[in-house]
Amino acid sequence: MADRKTDAKTTLDVLVAGAGYVGLAAAVSLKQARPNLAVAVVDAAPAGVWQKDGRASAIAAAACRMLDQLGVWQEIVGQSQAITEMIVTDSRTADPVRSVFLTFDGEVAPGEPFAHMVANKDLNGALRRRAQELGIDIIEGVAVTSFDSNGAGVTVHLADGATLKARLLVAADGVNSKLRDMAGIKTVKWEYGQSGIVCTVAHERPHNGRAEEHFLPAGPFATLPLKPTEDGTNRSSLVWVERSEDAQKLVDGDDLVFEHELELRFGLKLGEIRVIDKPRAWPLSLTIARAFVAPRIALAGDAAHGIHPIAGQGLNLGFKDVAALAEVIVEADRLGQDIGALDVLERYQQWRRFDTVQMGVTTDVLNRLFSNDIGPLRQLRDIGLGLVERMPRLKEFFIRQASGLSGDTPRLFKGEQI
Template sequence: MEQKGDAGSRSGLDVLIAGAGYAGLAAAVSLKQARPSLAVAVVDAAPEGAWRRDGRASAIAAAACRMLEQLGVWDEIAPEAQAITDMVITDSRTADPVRPAFLTFAGEVAPGEPFAHMVYNHDLNGALRRRSAELGIDIMEGIAVQSFDTDGGGVTVHLADGATLRARLLVAADGVNSRLRDMAGIRTVRWAYGQSGIVCTVAHERPHNGRAEEHFLPAGPFATLPLKPDKDGTNRSSIVWAERTEDAEKLVSGDELVFETELEHRFGLKLGEIRVMDKPRAWPLGLTLARAFVAPRFALAGDAAHGIHPIAGQGLNLGFRDVAALAEVVVEADRLGQDIGALDVLERYQQWRRFDTVQMGVTTDVLNRLFSNDIAPVRAVRDIGLGLVDRMPRLKEFFIRQASGLSGGTPRLLRGEAI
């Protein structure tokens, strides 16, 4: 059930999760479904119902779709999800009249299984909330964690409304600027890219046929991602547009006609006339990697553990990998009668996730630096590289499996298996 306040009477929790985004809710559902005896609750600082106003969409990789199906929420999400049937990558300038496709990917990891779907964030969040209610997970909205103290037996969490909760394990899934991470004394490696990501939804005349495109432009990548047509049959795509921060701020706060003109230069006319359907927003882009994922009685998951550049569309899927690994470690420890908040148990999760996270962070950082420039020799080398990859089927298949989240060491949930 979702509640606002009323936390003072709760004690003796096994797991308390801070943050009711996709990572926090998926963690709660994963734990409770696999181990119903665990007492799991979620506390969220955002105002009640704020999630409903999130108009963004995200790419959900095939492995994450398998996980959501195993958690009993994909059947609700699927009717509103748009399969990505293929992807095209180009390297060009804004003024180029023709953008040759240097790299193309077919969109299936198995017959009938696309490597990714586009899903609206509020659809994903709503489905996870309803599943949480079915499992009896309490969600306390509009309440921030003020502080917490750990000891040998558990963690005592002090909420902003004066209530105190006691749990064996506290999971921080409160976003890239995690307050709980700072409270735990976990330091980060972080730097800004000087770019901001502009996000909006665009209507267009002709259907996209499930094609995603990413144009590497000198100021940053510009991606068009296919969305399900709305109830009126309007063709739609989501835009993720990296631009220099100063220019991005001017674009989203300035004249609508100027914004649409600049958008059209990048989007092109291949899908006919375009129209912006919502208010464009911009978020600063940077790299944030936690130096540790765990502390006694404490674990990070999702964006609280890592924030990466959206150039590969893997931020949300990294979070699902965190959740699947953490749930598997905690559930197996509980079945063996071990203390789920003990540091030696949590370090199994950290060892499982840190290398993959650092690898993805470094990869997206290098890709952004390599492609977000207009240096002629660099352009020539990267275009040759893209062309070579396009002619090597086995290497392309490797990249597709990486993007789909089905590479080695995948947790059970991401393989579509129960814990």
């Protein structure tokens, strides 16, 4: 556990539960904009566990702008890989040729890619260092066991017996959020019967920054470009969706069987491929909180919503939560308002809930439409993809959606200070 500057006698303005990307970004956003606010982070995970995360995430252009405003993007960008092109196919696993139905150029503005692939440990490390620069206390290896809210604030009880007081508690503790349950907030949830297999592969030829998403009958198979290693090894990150029982058999079974099935889907366009880390599978579901706020508590990131990865927007939705919540809280503090009051938090909920539900429904419909081998549906969706390919304005709309620059965009997502 990190050395604490925060103890039971400290009265915090904001306590963030969860030291993942969303929680750290929320703490940094608030402290940077309002240095007068006392902000701390508490996390149940052991210290240093984030350094073992070998995965990578797609960071949309708007989220990159926010990270730049937070003073961390310049540290990250050198290790990131810009996505310069995106192609979409719709096929069966055994099809000898996969026709490309849709292509996207990778820029939202000249010189600004619509997304970058960033190693999770690089992202988390940069946010942690920025939090420490700002004097934010990060308490690790200690879970929140309960909290009590009243008119004046919230009292948070930790597993080590400590008690902290704050005006606002931000729950950023993941899709299975215990704080959400403690607050009595119910969820809408259903399982997809699918799991996402995640791993990193090396390949002979360079990817040239191109991402690909193949819609296969069991679910999407996405290849996302990673920055080559220092020794020149070409790499890509995979998000491979299969029926849950098949996914578990693949990751638990023989390595040769896994690589054979992988090659059937990946193809040989980039030459010989090999898996360079242990594949893991996560069950997929749609989870949306019925409310994003309660007295003295606000949900952010996966604690508020967990969506299907078919559009690659889960983390970016969480960052948009951060940008909106920080803007609401900072403006309320400047006006002398109580930052944990329910009427202040309702502004955040109104801002984010519709957008989140809309994205959840969109990804759900896309998954149901494309994760099957029904002939009439296949013809319908392929016609639809072909029409989008021939309509530049509609493609531009989808690019802006993917980049996070559509809708009522918070200032940080525009690259502006709060």
